[in-house]
Amino acid sequence: MNRLRYQLTMSLNSSTILNEENSQGQKRNIACLGSPDQQTPSSFQDNPLQKLQLASQEVLEKAKKSGRSKCPQCSSSRMFYCYTCFVPVETVPTTEIPTVKLPLKIDIIKHPNETDGKSTAVHAKLLAPDDVTIYKYPCIPEYKEKRHEVALIFPGPNSVSVKDITFHLQNNSRKGVHDTDSDCSKGPFLKKARIEPKEEKDLNECLSSNANESAKLKKIIFIDSTWNQTNKIITDERLQGLLQIELKTRKTCFWRHQKGKPDTYLSTIEAIYYFFVDYHQEILKENYKGQYDNLLFFFSFMYTLIKNAKCATGKE
Numbered sequence: 001m002n003r004l005r006y007q008l009t010m011s012l013n014s015s016t017i018l019n020e021e022n023s024q025g026q027k028r029n030i031a032c033l034g035s036p037d038q039q040t041p042s043s044f045q046d047n048p049l050q051k052l053q054l055a056s057q058e059v060l061e062k063a064k065k066s067g068r069s070k071c072p073q074c075s076s077s078r079m080f081y082c083y084t085c086f087v088p089v090e091t092v093p094t095t096e097i098p099t100v101k102l103p104l105k106i107d108i109i110k111h112p113n114e115t116d117g118k119s120t121a122v123h124a125k126l127l128a129p130d131d132v133t134i135y136k137y138p139c140i141p142e143y144k145e146k147r148h149e150v151a152l153i154f155p156g157p158n159s160v161s162v163k164d165i166t167f168h169l170q171n172n173s174r175k176g177v178h179d180t181d182s183d184c185s186k187g188p189f190l191k192k193a194r195i196e197p198k199e200e201k202d203l204n205e206c207l208s209s210n211a212n213e214s215a216k217l218k219k220i221i222f223i224d225s226t227w228n229q230t231n232k233i234i235t236d237e238r239l240q241g242l243l244q245i246e247l248k249t250r251k252t253c254f255w256r257h258q259k260g261k262p263d264t265y266l267s268t269i270e271a272i273y274y275f276f277v278d279y280h281q282e283i284l285k286e287n288y289k290g291q292y293d294n295l296l297f298f299f300s301f302m303y304t305l306i307k308n309a310k311c312a313t314g315k316e
Contacts, residue, residue, distance in 0.1 A: 053290030
């Protein structure tokens with residue numbers, strides 16, 4: 001299913017990137033990027049990033065040529081953005097970075113051993129700042145009281161598909177609907193009163209309406225970690241009882257492939273992107289027209305940059 005590794009290196013030195021990947025035995029079989037005339041039809045089809053509807057990446061091209069720049073908050077030297085302050089560097093004006101509005105809030109729980117500079121989770125925060133919060137484990141929220149509106153993106157024996165989210169949330173909500181303070185079920189009854197058929201129908205309709213209303217998904221949780229490090233987070237008691245969602249199988253374009261893992265393990269930003277594409281189609285029941293493509297604004301640029309660097313040095 002989805003790959004739980006959210007890493008990205010911000011160094012633009014071609015030899016550094018290539019040497020680092022080779023030393024780790026990481027080899028990717030992805031076609032070199034270039035003009036469409038230079039690519040075979042199969043390589044074009046195998047690269048879904050080519051079909052994205054992205055904002056102009058000219059600002060990133062300019063920043064690449066000028067080199068590293070200061071973070072406006074901590075003054076650290078970075079390329080494109082600061083991965084600790086979650087802001088673009090001085091050479092990348094915020095006004096030239098696209099903003100994505102998401103239909104749900106996102107909590108990203110980052111493993112403490114994940115290197116900040118290698119995480120693609122920061123992309124989500126940069127591109128959807130109003131809808132994304134990043135936490136470093138073990139500092140995470142309590143979700144117990146909001147289990148009827150929160151889901152965790154994680155594969156497992158009890159995980160469900162995106163299209164089944166509403167059904168399972170409604171079932172969970174109905175179990176506790178009589179415990180709510182709604183006008184229809186307010187206060188304890190000392191004696192069961194006789195209810196006329198029409199009143200009983202109205203009560204049931206009200207309870208059903210409350211259950212459906214409270215069963216709307218409002219937040220999703222992603223774990224930012226390598227697969228081998230997820231156990232510590234996924235077994236945390238604060239995440240128990242949450243509905244778990246499993247994504248459709250897709251191939252990653254991430255250049256830092258986890259050794260020994262299949263290419264269906266997605267990076268964090270890929271998992272977020274594909275979730276919203278599925279959610280838009282399966283839950284919102286709307287045609288997808290690239291509304292969330294800019295979530296891959298930085299990812300696609302880095303992918304192209306690194307693959308071109310590999311082609312130039314004959315590493316691909």
